[in-house]
Amino acid sequence: MTKIDDFIFSGCSSLSSIVIPDNVISIGSGAFESCTNLSSIVIPDNVISIGSYAFAFCPNLSSIVIPDKVDEIALCTFSGCTGLKSIIIPDSVTSIGINVFSDCSSLSSIVLPDKVTKIGSGTFMGCTSLSSIVIPDNVTKIGNHTFWYCSSLISVVLPDNVTEIGSWAFEGCSSLSSIVIPDNVIRIDEQAFINCSSLVSVMCRPTIPPALGTFVFYGNKSDCIIYVPEASVDAYKSSWSSYASSIQAMTE
Numbered sequence: 214m215t216k217i218d219d220f221i222f223s224g225c226s227s228l229s230s231i232v233i234p235d236n237v238i239s240i241g242s243g244a245f246e247s248c249t250n251l252s253s254i255v256i257p258d259n260v261i262s263i264g265s266y267a268f269a270f271c272p273n274l275s276s277i278v279i280p281d282k283v284d285e286i287a288l289c290t291f292s293g294c295t296g297l298k299s300i301i302i303p304d305s306v307t308s309i310g311i312n313v314f315s316d317c318s319s320l321s322s323i324v325l326p327d328k329v330t331k332i333g334s335g336t337f338m339g340c341t342s343l344s345s346i347v348i349p350d351n352v353t354k355i356g357n358h359t360f361w362y363c364s365s366l367i368s369v370v371l372p373d374n375v376t377e378i379g380s381w382a383f384e385g386c387s388s389l390s391s392i393v394i395p396d397n398v399i400r401i402d403e404q405a406f407i408n409c410s411s412l413v414s415v416m417c418r419p420t421i422p423p424a425l426g427t428f429v430f431y432g433n434k435s436d437c438i439i440y441v442p443e444a445s446v447d448a449y450k451s452s453w454s455s456y457a458s459s460i461q462a463m464t465e
Contacts, residue, residue: 223245231254235259286302289312329351353376375398377401401424439453
């Protein structure tokens with residue numbers, strides 16, 4: 214056997230553990246989706262691809278190791294794995310798809326490999342235990358809903374290469390008290406930081422004000438300060454007129 218076919222064990226609600234042969238190189242889409250009692254699985258080192266929804270909605274799966282030959286984690290692979298606390302992602306991974314870890318409510322930390330260049334929309338939405346994360350340097354966009362209602366998120370580091378922050382990207386991150394917007398950001402889409410009720414400091418480093426969507430900072434603390442380069446204060450107050458009273462010159 215070299216392949217686990219699509220949906221082959223989908224909905225096997227009594228399956229609690231499985232041993233996959235070493236010759237397997239591919240795990241199909243939805244292969245173990247909704248195996249609600251699956252708590253133990255070892256993915257062989259020879260696996261090079263894991264399909265979308267492969268382990269989605271397996272609430273008893275608590276830990277997993279992705280083999281070193283996998284370069285992409287596909288759409289919704291672990292979506293709804295509410296018991297997932299630990300996952301090891303190898304350095305070979307360059308792309309993380311849409312909603313991969315959505316609603317993994319027990320996942321408190323994760324290390325993303327340096328080679329990752331793409332993080333899909335909604336990747337961590339509903340990860341209510343996630344407290345901190347560092348986005349790899351080669352990522353250029355934070356997609357829509359990426360950290361939607363990650364209510365325990367207190368620290369996130371955005372790399373200098375990020376140019377766009379998508380709609381609702383950090384909506385409902387109620388523990389986030391500060392954020393640094395990197396120099397190269399040219400666009401912050403609608404409601405990106407809406408209802409971040411603890412947000413008191415936004416350090417916005419671009420000298421040219423990024424294009425700003427509607428209600429980006431709505432629902433934050435009333436004393437939230439938006440710090441911008443001293444030479445750009447007037448430009449920000451003009452471009453971001455809805456937040457003019459909150460804009461101040463940053464001090465290094």
